[in-house]
Amino acid sequence: MRRALAIARKEFIHIRRDPRLLLMVVLLPLIQLFLFSYAVSFDVKAVPTAIYDQDHTPMSRQYIDALEQSTYFHVTGYVNSDAEVDAEFETNKTRVVVTVGHGFGNDIAAGNPGQVQILIDGTEPNSAQAAQSYSAVLSQLFGAKVAIAQLQYKGADPTKVAGLTTTTRTWYNPESRSANYFVPGLIVILLTTVAIQQTANTLVKEKEQGTYEQLIVSPIHKMELMVGKIAPWAVVSALEVIAISVIGILAFQIPFRGSVALFTLGTILYVICCLGIGLLISAIAPTLDAANLIAGLVGILPGFMLSGFIYPLDSVPPFLQLLSYIFPTRYFMTITRTIFLKGGGFDVLWPQFAALTVFAVVIVIASSAAYRERA
Amino acid sequence: MTLAPDTSPALEIRGLRKEFESVVAVDDVTMTIPRGAVFGLVGPDGAGKSTLIRLLTTVMVPTSGDAFVFGKSVTLERAEVKPRIGYMSQGFSLYGDLTVLENIAFFAELRGVPRADIGPRADRLLAFSGLTEFGDRQAQFLSGGMKQKLALAVTLISEPDLLFLDEPTTGVDPVSRREFWRILFDLNRQGMTVVVATPYMDEAERCTEIAFMSRGRVILRDTPEGVRGRVPGHVINVTVPDYHRATPVLRELPFVTSVEASGETLRVLAEPRCAAEECLRAIESALVEHGFSDVSVVASTADLEMAFATLIPASEAPLPTDRTDTVSAGEGR
Numbered sequence: 001m002r003r004a005l006a007i008a009r010k011e012f013i014h015i016r017r018d019p020r021l022l023l024m025v026v027l028l029p030l031i032q033l034f035l036f037s038y039a040v041s042f043d044v045k046a047v048p049t050a051i052y053d054q055d056h057t058p059m060s061r062q063y064i065d066a067l068e069q070s071t072y073f074h075v076t077g078y079v080n081s082d083a084e085v086d087a088e089f090e091t092n093k094t095r096v097v098v099t100v101g102h103g104f105g106n107d108i109a110a111g112n113p114g115q116v117q118i119l120i121d122g123t124e125p126n127s128a129q130a131a132q133s134y135s136a137v138l139s140q141l142f143g144a145k146v147a148i149a150q151l152q153y154k155g156a157d158p159t160k161v162a163g164l165t166t167t168t169r170t171w172y173n174p175e176s177r178s179a180n181y182f183v184p185g186l187i188v189i190l191l192t193t194v195a196i197q198q199t200a201n202t203l204v205k206e207k208e209q210g211t212y213e214q215l216i217v218s219p220i221h222k223m224e225l226m227v228g229k230i231a232p233w234a235v236v237s238a239l240e241v242i243a244i245s246v247i248g249i250l251a252f253q254i255p256f257r258g259s260v261a262l263f264t265l266g267t268i269l270y271v272i273c274c275l276g277i278g279l280l281i282s283a284i285a286p287t288l289d290a291a292n293l294i295a296g297l298v299g300i301l302p303g304f305m306l307s308g309f310i311y312p313l314d315s316v317p318p319f320l321q322l323l324s325y326i327f328p329t330r331y332f333m334t335i336t337r338t339i340f341l342k343g344g345g346f347d348v349l350w351p352q353f354a355a356l357t358v359f360a361v362v363i364v365i366a367s368s369a370a371y372r373e374r375a
Numbered sequence: 376m377t378l379a380p381d382t383s384p385a386l387e388i389r390g391l392r393k394e395f396e397s398v399v400a401v402d403d404v405t406m407t408i409p410r411g412a413v414f415g416l417v418g419p420d421g422a423g424k425s426t427l428i429r430l431l432t433t434v435m436v437p438t439s440g441d442a443f444v445f446g447k448s449v450t451l452e453r454a455e456v457k458p459r460i461g462y463m464s465q466g467f468s469l470y471g472d473l474t475v476l477e478n479i480a481f482f483a484e485l486r487g488v489p490r491a492d493i494g495p496r497a498d499r500l501l502a503f504s505g506l507t508e509f510g511d512r513q514a515q516f517l518s519g520g521m522k523q524k525l526a527l528a529v530t531l532i533s534e535p536d537l538l539f540l541d542e543p544t545t546g547v548d549p550v551s552r553r554e555f556w557r558i559l560f561d562l563n564r565q566g567m568t569v570v571v572a573t574p575y576m577d578e579a580e581r582c583t584e585i586a587f588m589s590r591g592r593v594i595l596r597d598t599p600e601g602v603r604g605r606v607p608g609h610v611i612n613v614t615v616p617d618y619h620r621a622t623p624v625l626r627e628l629p630f631v632t633s634v635e636a637s638g639e640t641l642r643v644l645a646e647p648r649c650a651a652e653e654c655l656r657a658i659e660s661a662l663v664e665h666g667f668s669d670v671s672v673v674a675s676t677a678d679l680e681m682a683f684a685t686l687i688p689a690s691e692a693p694l695p696t697d698r699t700d701t702v703s704a705g706e707g708r
Contacts, residue, residue: 002484002487003484003485003487005484006481006484006485007485009481010470010473010477010481013472013473013477014470014472017472017513018472209468209470209471210464210465210466210467210468211468211469211470213429213434213462213464213468214462214464214468214469214482214529215485216433216434217432217433217434217457217460217462218457218482218485218486219454219457219458219485219486219487220485
């Protein structure tokens with residue numbers, strides 16, 4: 001115990017005296033927090049839009065008005081030929097071109113559906129998808145309005161006509177704020193980065209410095225060394241989670257709707273998983289560079305790509321979906337978002353907790369074995 | 376320092392062997408080192424000195440054989456061996472970002488030095504090694520000699536009975552080297568047994584006994600005087616202006632075995648059959664005959680460098696490149 005404490009105290013001195021390390025564990029998370037919350041906004045509003053009105057009738061003008069009044073589209077200009085449409089896209093002036101076809105007004109007047117073509121620049125899929133759904137909804141609403149007007153004109157009472165009303169309401173994140181999505185996710189990512197990378201480094205560094213020999217000639221027990229080496233990073237990780245949560249809640253108004261105790265439990269389980277992964281890497285990596293590389297490969301890459309942090313996991317290829325199940329990050333991502341945004345409890349999250357527990361047990365056994373064997 | 380009641384030697388090595396993939400780094404070494412010795416391990420790079428020390432300090436596990444530190448096996452009773460030994464590895468192996476005092480305190484805690492003893496011992500060691508005023512300096516900002524003295528101080532904090540040093544003064548200036556050895560002898564006088572690997576013959580000369588290692592084996596073991604005494608023949612120092620031209624003249628003489636330049640002096644090894652006085656006169660007259668003046672010819676004694684050069688047969692000459700003793704300590708446990 002005394003020896004483990006001595007190691008832990010020494011690790012804290014290393015952290016305190018290494019400006020690069022401080023930068024990595026303190027400044028970098030803050031930068032990422034602000035970057036992901038402000039700059040990388042996936043909120044799609046005011047999509048630059050150009051209008052190609054081939055019809056020039058009162059009806060087409062009405063449709064275009066409706067579009068201009070919507071906050072989702074920002075009409076940047078009008079075009080008059082197909083060539084101009086190409087130019088608009090190529091110069092990146094617009095992302096959407098709405099073409100109101102010839103005979104739009106006449107068709108509607110005759111009781112036929114009016115034709116509107118929406119061209120979307122798909123190079124950036126996220127806003128493309130948003131633009132697509134906005135314009136679909138917009139056209140539907142406009143169509144309904146026209147239908148009602150026509151019914152009234154024909155003397156029918158539109159309130160008596162059977163129809164379909166769709167009411168869409170976004171739950172948990174009614175304003176669809178990206179920050180709500182990203183900040184809880186970022187907690188997971190930062191925790192993963194710090195815990196895996198730093199534990200992976202810690203033992204290899206001693207080997208490269210030649211200090212490892214000095215440690216093994218001392219009477220220290222292997223487990224004491226392991227605990228002493230890992231404990232500081234568990235503490236740093238915990239502080240990191242608390243700091244980002246508090247900043248997220250206070251500065252970005254991220255809701256925290258669930259149980260603090262449950263979130264704490266999940267965090268502890270997940271930190272054990274990450275430290276286990278880091279220790280395993282540290283035990284098998286021959287050099288510091290190798291340790292960093294492996295840590296990046298097995299910890300951070302899947303953290304970003306296979307956790308649902310940026311892309312919903314349903315939209316990645318089936319093979320990668322399968323792969324994501326063997327990394328603990330996706331479970332903790334679900335736990336974090338569910339607790340923060342939905343206030344979900346153990347009754348819904350128990351499968352994720354079970355998966356994390358299994359992973360924690362397996363990795364602790366595996367890394368201790370590897371550590372005893374190789375370190 | 377507590378002396379165990381038993382009388383087991385400080386170190387007893389029995390058939391110790393360490394193989395790496397294709398190299399035998401330590402090849403069946405058997406020897407006993409008595410308590411109170413300052414034992415020197417000499418030999419070229421790659422001879423296996425560092426690996427031998429690593430085996431003896433439990434950092435590495437031998438392929439076969441065993442060694443006993445005060446009667447305790449380094450393979451089976453590591454926990455009993457560790458508290459009694461100190462090991463100063465090659466190169467600087469402390470934490471550069473920790474201060475002098477933090478390094479000492481850390482290793483003291485690690486080796487279980489009683490809390491109350493840490494302060495006084497640290498003070499004494501710092502004074503002893505002339506580092507008192509640098510207590511709060513980060514180790515990375517010390518000079519080479521100070522770093523080595525700190526490493527020694529750190530090794531000594533647990534007051535080991537047997538101290539292993541692996542090339543402790545490599546890259547250290549001569550003044551610091553002398554200082555370092557003064558410290559070692561002080562400790563030795565207080566009862567500590569020292570095993571030191573060194574590439575310097577002047578350091579080997581100070582040891583009570585030396586073992587010469589080559590290709591993993593101990594091929595010669597004796598006191599420094601004993602080793603020098605084994606040199607067959609007489610050593611004669613010849614000082615002459617223009618000694619380059621004198622060398623072939625001396626080599627022509629029938630009783631001369633070898634001629635080596637050492638600074639401005641020629642060290643001549645003459646065969647044993649020629650009595651010293653006779654040789655001196657023969658050399659002097661040969662040089663005068665060849666037109667040399669200001670000639671000085673003096674009987675001398677062999678030094679270790681010459682001893683090893685003559686005693687180690689050519690077949691034992693070291694392989695220049697196989698530095699097996701730098702293999703990482705990764706497999707120690």
